[in-house]
Amino acid sequence: MAEHLRIIPLGGNGEVGKNMLAVEYGPDILIIDAGIMFPENDMLGIDFIIPDWQYLRDAQRAEHVRGIIITHGHEDHTGALPYVLREINAPVYTTRLTRGLIELKLKTHKLLDQTVFHTIQAGDNITVGPFQLEFFRVCHSIPDAVGVGITTPAGLIVHTGDFKFDHTPVDGKPTDFAKLAELGGRGVLALLSDSTNAERPGTTPSERVVEAAFDQVFREAKGRIVVATFASLISRIQQVATVAARYNRKLVITGHSMSENIRIAQKLGYLNLPEGLVVKVEEAGRLLPSETVMMVTGAQGEPASVLARMSTGQHRQVGVMKGDTVIISAHAIPGNEEMIHRTINRLFQRGAEVLYDPIAPVHVSGHASQEEHKLMLNLVRPQYFIPIHGELRQLKAHARLAQQVGIPPQNTFIVENGYVIEFDDGEGMISGRVPGGYVYVDGSSVGDVSPEVLRDREVLSRDGFVVAIVQRDSETGQVQGRPEIITRGFVFEREAEDLLVGAEDAVVNTVKANHASGKTLRDKVKDALSEYLYRETKRRPMVIPVVLE
Numbered sequence: 001m002a003e004h005l006r007i008i009p010l011g012g013n014g015e016v017g018k019n020m021l022a023v024e025y026g027p028d029i030l031i032i033d034a035g036i037m038f039p040e041n042d043m044l045g046i047d048f049i050i051p052d053w054q055y056l057r058d059a060q061r062a063e064h065v066r067g068i069i070i071t072h073g074h075e076d077h078t079g080a081l082p083y084v085l086r087e088i089n090a091p092v093y094t095t096r097l098t099r100g101l102i103e104l105k106l107k108t109h110k111l112l113d114q115t116v117f118h119t120i121q122a123g124d125n126i127t128v129g130p131f132q133l134e135f136f137r138v139c140h141s142i143p144d145a146v147g148v149g150i151t152t153p154a155g156l157i158v159h160t161g162d163f164k165f166d167h168t169p170v171d172g173k174p175t176d177f178a179k180l181a182e183l184g185g186r187g188v189l190a191l192l193s194d195s196t197n198a199e200r201p202g203t204t205p206s207e208r209v210v211e212a213a214f215d216q217v218f219r220e221a222k223g224r225i226v227v228a229t230f231a232s233l234i235s236r237i238q239q240v241a242t243v244a245a246r247y248n249r250k251l252v253i254t255g256h257s258m259s260e261n262i263r264i265a266q267k268l269g270y271l272n273l274p275e276g277l278v279v280k281v282e283e284a285g286r287l288l289p290s291e292t293v294m295m296v297t298g299a300q301g302e303p304a305s306v307l308a309r310m311s312t313g314q315h316r317q318v319g320v321m322k323g324d325t326v327i328i329s330a331h332a333i334p335g336n337e338e339m340i341h342r343t344i345n346r347l348f349q350r351g352a353e354v355l356y357d358p359i360a361p362v363h364v365s366g367h368a369s370q371e372e373h374k375l376m377l378n379l380v381r382p383q384y385f386i387p388i389h390g391e392l393r394q395l396k397a398h399a400r401l402a403q404q405v406g407i408p409p410q411n412t413f414i415v416e417n418g419y420v421i422e423f424d425d426g427e428g429m430i431s432g433r434v435p436g437g438y439v440y441v442d443g444s445s446v447g448d449v450s451p452e453v454l455r456d457r458e459v460l461s462r463d464g465f466v467v468a469i470v471q472r473d474s475e476t477g478q479v480q481g482r483p484e485i486i487t488r489g490f491v492f493e494r495e496a497e498d499l500l501v502g503a504e505d506a507v508v509n510t511v512k513a514n515h516a517s518g519k520t521l522r523d524k525v526k527d528a529l530s531e532y533l534y535r536e537t538k539r540r541p542m543v544i545p546v547v548l549e
Contacts (some may be wrong), residue, residue: 004025004423005188005299006023006024007023007157007192008021008421009436009452010034010170011035011051012033012388012417013388013389013415013416013417014391016389016391017079018051018076019033019035019037020032020033020051020055020200021192022202025152027061028066028130029066030066030128030129030150031056032071032077034070034080034083035074035075035076036049036078036080044385046441046442048079050446051437055434059089067091067118068085068092068093069094070093070094071159072142072145072161072162073102073144075140078102083441091488092116092117092118093117093128093133095122095270096119096144097123097234097264097270101264102268104221104260110510111237122135123135124135130153131150133151134148134150134179134183135177136159137175138176139165139209141235143234143265144270147159148511151235154299155188155190155218155426156187157424158188160194160376162191162194163506166207168207168208169206170238172236180380183315184381186382188382189426190383190384190385194388194390195389195397195398196365196390197365197394198365198398198401199394201371204374205361207292213362214362215243217325217360218275218320222323224290224292225294226292226294226307227327228307228328228329230299232261234265236329236363237271237295245277246290249290250278251279251289251293252294253275253295253297254294255297279292279322282317286371296428299328301342301343302497306318307326308329310337311343313345317378322351322352324353324497326352327362328354328357329362374401376546383426384407387412395415407455410537411428415430416432419432420434459541459542460489463489463490464487464490464544465490466541468529468543469486470545470548472511472547479508482508483504483508487500490539499537506528510528517549522545526543529543529545
């Protein structure tokens, strides 16, 4: 009896980031990508978010994971891999550059020695359990990106990874049209395709557009140039290096992650940096501003990044001065707009000229736009279509494009994380849902921060807290002395004496009126004090009662 084929998005569907997908045939499982997502503004204290793979923990499914495919080296596809490998002992299949970037990460987590890698390249055809894998080249904003055709006993699946159709990519390696057409000619059961730019009409410009824009900036700039981009955007780093050499500027790299990524990419032959082009920060101080270009992290306005610290004057080695030209070569990840705008404003305050998309063509997306999506759909001609990698609005937009090229609405599955798409004898259906939520990473803590903890942090950040300490005689029930009221982030104690005296009275009266003890008494003190503070201030600080018997 034939087994069922199941496709289960565990991350990346209904959101931008933390991409992770499980393909399951019978007991055998294949994982595609394991990424992170940046926290939203209300996720206070959270470093990043990883997928919830509880489904793989259940029923000992982790033992049946035959392999983990990583399509390319961006954090939203690789960042959760160290956490996955702690629980799932499976080999990792990826290309040379992506492997080099992952090894840096695993070395930090002390997992490198125990991880089994299989280095693949576009064009390889390998077997992993019941899955026949055919890797094909796709163009993205990082070299060595691949998609994969997965032949299962139930049919052929095509997963595009992140892609666009760039006819003139920086590395000279466009998306493999011929392989996509060949896969489509065999009959594709299901296409899973990147939806990030599905709302954007037309086609995504070539990476070459950026180089022309950089050339103009470098030709006209009189002072120092600072370029902020993602640490893993290797193609952009190559473009900056090429133009810097053309205009006799020395290249300064700051930021540990960017320096390490450049070292790996150069070692593996994916970056061509002329001898003597790169100088250390200390050496750059002896050069004229017109002789330097600096590459930094912080294109998303991250508070701890190099660019953010430069904008506030808190970087110990480099600052921003009048006459500098700052190029932010990145699109804003949804939710990061406020931090990016704040950084841009601070750079302007310090006298810099700031160039960013959309006021200058200093960045192009690595994702396909609508006409490219139609081309992908027409090349592959799938029986079923599953849009992936995007918020729900982007998945919906992608589904509309599929209908325009002739895929019936009933054969399109627009699903969020955790929904199980099952194929039985060539017929697809949604057959249930598994966990697919957020797992928060806060420092070394993974999954310990719950939504309730985040709500507490939000209350503390908005209204502060009040601690009420009262001592009571356990035998007589009489209050001993006056309560002590401690506040932080609520009111300034020296300017709110009357309010705090009233708070003390509220605590004393509550303790005197109640003969309860323990948690019951603490709850009554908390309720009474909360009610008093709201009545007087219309604010709700977190109230923490302490009753000493």
